[in-house]
Amino acid sequence: MSHDARVCRSGPPLARRATVAVMGLLAWTAACGNTPTGDGEPQAVDFEWVKVTYGGGIAIDVAVFKPEDYSDSGGHPLIVALPWGGGTPSLALGMVDAYWDTEALARGYVVVSPAILGSSLETEAGDFFPALFAWLDASVSYDPTRVVLAGASNGGRGVFHALASDPLRFSAIIGMPGSYSGPVESIAPFAGRPAWLMVGESDSGWRASAESTRTTLEAAGISTRLDVLVGQGHVLSVNQDVLMNWIDEALGGS
Numbered sequence: 001m002s003h004d005a006r007v008c009r010s011g012p013p014l015a016r017r018a019t020v021a022v023m024g025l026l027a028w029t030a031a032c033g034n035t036p037t038g039d040g041e042p043q044a045v046d047f048e049w050v051k052v053t054y055g056g057g058i059a060i061d062v063a064v065f066k067p068e069d070y071s072d073s074g075g076h077p078l079i080v081a082l083p084w085g086g087g088t089p090s091l092a093l094g095m096v097d098a099y100w101d102t103e104a105l106a107r108g109y110v111v112v113s114p115a116i117l118g119s120s121l122e123t124e125a126g127d128f129f130p131a132l133f134a135w136l137d138a139s140v141s142y143d144p145t146r147v148v149l150a151g152a153s154n155g156g157r158g159v160f161h162a163l164a165s166d167p168l169r170f171s172a173i174i175g176m177p178g179s180y181s182g183p184v185e186s187i188a189p190f191a192g193r194p195a196w197l198m199v200g201e202s203d204s205g206w207r208a209s210a211e212s213t214r215t216t217l218e219a220a221g222i223s224t225r226l227d228v229l230v231g232q233g234h235v236l237s238v239n240q241d242v243l244m245n246w247i248d249e250a251l252g253g254s
Contacts, residue, residue, distance in 0.1 A: 046065075047063050047064055047065045047066075047096075048063075048064050049061050049062070049063055049064075049089075050062050050064055050135065050139075052114070052128075052131050052132050052135050053131065054124075054127045054128050054130075054131035054132075055124065055127045055128070055131075058124075058127075058128075060114050060115060060116050060128065060132075061089050061092075061114070061115040062112055062113065062114045062115070062132065062135075063089070063092050063093055063096065063112065063113045063114075063115070064110070064111075064112050064140070065096060065100070065101065065104075065105060065110065065111040065112070065113075066105075066110055066140075067104075067105040067106070067107075067108045067109060067110065068105065068106075069108055070110070070141070071141060072141045073141060074108070074141050075141060075142065075143040076108055076109060076110045076140075076141055076142050076143065077108070077109050077110070077142070077143055077146035077147070077148070077247075077251060078109065078110050078111075078112070078136070078140075078142040078143070078146065078147045078148070079100055079104055079109050079110070079111045079112070079147075079148045079149075079150060079247070080112055080113075080114070080132075080147065080148070080149050080150070081095050081096055081099070081100055081111060081112070081113040081150050081151065081155070082095070082113070082114065082116065082118050082121075082149070082150065082151030082152070082154075082155030082156075082158040082159060082162075083095040083113060083115065083116075083118075083151075083152070083154075083155050084152050084153045084154055084155055084235070085153065085154055086117060086154075087114075087115055087116045087117040087118060087120075087154065087155070087158075088115055089115040091115070092113040092114065092115040093113070095113055095152060095155065096111060096113050099150070099176075099238065099240060099243055100113075100150075100240070100243075101240075102240050103240035103241050103243070103244040104240070104243075104244055104247075107244055107248065109244075110140055110141075110142050112132075112136070112140075114128075114132065116128065116158070117154065117158075118151055118153070118154035118155040118156065118157045118158025118159075118161070119154055119157050119158065119161075120158075121157075121158040121161035121162055121165075122157075122161045125158075125161045125162045125164075125165035125166070126165045126166075129162055129165060129166060129169065130166075133169070144169075145171065146171055146251045147169065147170050147171050148170065148171060148172045148173070148174065148247055148250070148251070149162055149163065149170045149172075149173045149174070150173070150174035150175075150176065151174070151175060151176070151178060152175075152176045152177070152178075152235075152236070153177065153206075153234065153235075156175035156176060156177050156178030156179060157178065157179050157180075159173050159174070159175050159178050160173075160175070160178060160179065160180035160182065160187070160213070163180075163187050163190060164180075164182050164186035164187055167186070167187050167188070167189040167190040168189050168190070170190070170193070171193060171250070171251055172193060172194045172195070172196075172247065172250040172251065173190075173193075173194075173195045173196070174195070174196045174197075174198075174243070174246075174247075175195070175196075175197045175198070175210075175213070176197075176198040176199075176236050176238065177197065177198060177199040177200075177203065177206040177209070177210055177234070177236070178197055178210070178213060179206070179209040179210070179212075179213055180213045180216055180217070181209075181212070181213075181216075184216055184219050184220045187216075187217070187220045187222065188220045188221065190220065190222055191220055191221030191222055192221060192222075192223070193222065193223070193250075194222075194223045194224075194225070194250045195217050195222050195223065195224045195225070196224075196225045196227070196246055196250075197210050197213060197214060197224065197225065197226045197227070198210075198226075198227045198229060198236055198238065199226075199227075199228055199229070199236075200228075200229050200232035200233045200234055200235075200236060201228050201229060201230050201231060201232055202231075202232065202233050203232070203233050203234045206234065207228065210226055210228075211226070214226045225246075
């Protein structure tokens with residue numbers, strides 16, 4: 001299928017402040033039993049919605065967050081964050097609110113979070129990500145050699161669908177948790193680049209998937225860290241500075 005990067009900036013009917021993310025986050029965590037606390041109260045962070053169209057007419061809302069020191073000539077490192085669950089706009093904002101709305105922006109990163117169902121990327125990644133990056137190439141100052149792909153739960157599945165679709169596009173990946181059951185050959189070109197898997201101690205099904213995924217990644221030559229977070233369940237609480245310290249190191253300093 002063909003793709004394009006037509007953009008509509010009207011976005012979904014949500015306020016243009018990241019504090020609305022807590023509504024989607026609470027809706028998700030109410031069913032999962034624990035809340036990713038991030039670094040405290042939700043932050044009021046400016047962002048914009050754009051609409052990326054691909055596959056002959058499928059439109060995806062993408063939340064775009066830029067750092068305060070954003071410059072059109074800055075070549076900022078980029079984080080693409082894939083949301084939990086059904087991948088709704090509120091869950092996309094919840095993903096950013098939990099993990100990416102303070103430290104990443106303070107360190108000069110651009111963060112984008114598409115409102116897309118992670119599992120749908122098994123068949124859609126080959127069309128969606130070229131359209132997303134076509135828009136980014138035309139509209140955002142980012143460094144294509146410093147692109148991190150992160151996802152949680154369903155978004156963690158989406159991370160690996162995207163990686164298998166285009167393994168050389170990304171510099172580092174994070175699944176929190178994530179799962180991959182595809183062939184080693186599809187992700188082998190990513191060899192030598194880092195992956196970080198996280199899973200809650202009590203999240204038994206996903207722990208098994210994470211262990212299996214690590215085995216597959218290591219078989220592909222991918223440097224893989226797996227952390228089992230003590231006392232946690234499916235929705236993980238991870239300090240933003242811990243995430244960003246790993247990312248900075250993975251990208252060789254930013």
